[in-house]
Amino acid sequence: MSDAMILHHYESSPYAEKIRLMFGCTDSHWCSLLSPAWPPRPKVDPLSGGYRRIPIAQKGADIFCDSALIAAEIAAATDTPELNPYSSSGAGRDLMLQAESEGFFAAITSIPAPKLLGTMLRNFGPLGTYRFVKDRSGLLSGGTSKPKAAADARQVMESLFSNTDRLLADQPWINGDAPGAADFAVYHPLWLHLSCKGKLPDSAKHLLRWYDSVGELGHGRREEITRDEAFDRARRAEPRPLPGSEEAEGLAAGRKIEVSPSDYGVVPVTGTLAAITAERVILARETEDFGTLHVHFPRIGYSVKAKP
Numbered sequence: 334m335s336d337a338m339i340l341h342h343y344e345s346s347p348y349a350e351k352i353r354l355m356f357g358c359t360d361s362h363w364c365s366l367l368s369p370a371w372p373p374r375p376k377v378d379p380l381s382g383g384y385r386r387i388p389i390a391q392k393g394a395d396i397f398c399d400s401a402l403i404a405a406e407i408a409a410a411t412d413t414p415e416l417n418p419y420s421s422s423g424a425g426r427d428l429m430l431q432a433e434s435e436g437f438f439a440a441i442t443s444i445p446a447p448k449l450l451g452t453m454l455r456n457f458g459p460l461g462t463y464r465f466v467k468d469r470s471g472l473l474s475g476g477t478s479k480p481k482a483a484a485d486a487r488q489v490m491e492s493l494f495s496n497t498d499r500l501l502a503d504q505p506w507i508n509g510d511a512p513g514a515a516d517f518a519v520y521h522p523l524w525l526h527l528s529c530k531g532k533l534p535d536s537a538k539h540l541l542r543w544y545d546s547v548g549e550l551g552h553g554r555r556e557e558i559t560r561d562e563a564f565d566r567a568r569r570a571e572p573r574p575l576p577g578s579e580e581a582e583g584l585a586a587g588r589k590i591e592v593s594p595s596d597y598g599v600v601p602v603t604g605t606l607a608a609i610t611a612e613r614v615i616l617a618r619e620t621e622d623f624g625t626l627h628v629h630f631p632r633i634g635y636s637v638k639a640k641p
């Protein structure tokens with residue numbers, strides 16, 4: 334049985350596009366399992382324990398939540414350290430943070446409402462659009478993200494365009510001479526903007542050239558698999574050995590905890606703390622169907638709480 338990484342995703346997901354392009358950049362063979370664009374997601378919820386966002390990656394009985402952690406996994410597996418967002422620095426890192434915080438939401442809210450509606454109808458049809466809007470209206474509840482309204486969002490996009498264009502005047506990639514984490518993190522909100530019929534400015538020549546180059550990296554070697562195959566791999570594998578754990582947040586391994594995103598999609602996943610490092614928290618879930626699963630979350634952007 335293949336041990337290629339499984340990506341749980343949907344086609345129109347920008348954060349998933351970031352990861353698909355990283356597979357292209359590293360010419361990786363990967364397994365694709367599509368989920369709907371809104372919960373419930375019966376092909377992945379039983380594995381993740383209900384983490385509500387996409388993408389999620391899977392290697393056997395190890396489940397990786399959040400594209401930053403998935404990128405770190407791809408970087409390690411392919412010996413491409415430039416793809417690890419946790420080791421990025423300088424202007425590229427600043428741009429990456431801008432793109433994935435205010436840029437992601439501004440990519441949508443800067444688009445006039447009728448255009449957005451047209452995109453949703455094309456992607457999901459009338460009933461799907463109703464479900465999508467209903468679902469997304471609750472996505473921010475309880476989180477720290479506060480998306481900007483249209484006029485401010487347009488300014489955010491303009492600043493992202495000009496900062497990126499300026500950096501690319503002297504180098505082919507945001508990362509320098511080769512693509513790196515920041516290239517993919519900045520690309521996907523722009524991809525989202527274009528897929529909602531937004532535009533990139535004609536005057537931003539470096540940005541336009543770079544945007545095409547990132548897209549040309551493609552998606553690597555993609556193989557569709559079934560839910561049964563993904564579940565079977567989880568059932569047959571043991572979680573991989575744990576990293577050395579440190580005591581953090583006053584929590585020690587074995588403690589019952591819940592982990593949830595802080596910014597949006599604040600749905601907790603519960604289990605026992607298996608390990609905690611500077612980069613990640615690993616939660617063990619005992620399940621009837623798969624045995625022990627280890628669910629990995631980043632420390633940055635997630636809250637970890639002890640459960641009574």
Ligand SMILES: N[C@@H](CCC(=O)N[C@@H](CS)C(=O)NCC(=O)O)C(=O)O
Binds near residue numbers: 370
């Ligand atoms: N920080 C997360 C953000 C992921 C994210 O926002 N994903 C969007 C789709 S691109 C999402 O999950 N939206 C709600 C949903 O699909 O249920 C990551 O890097 O993976």
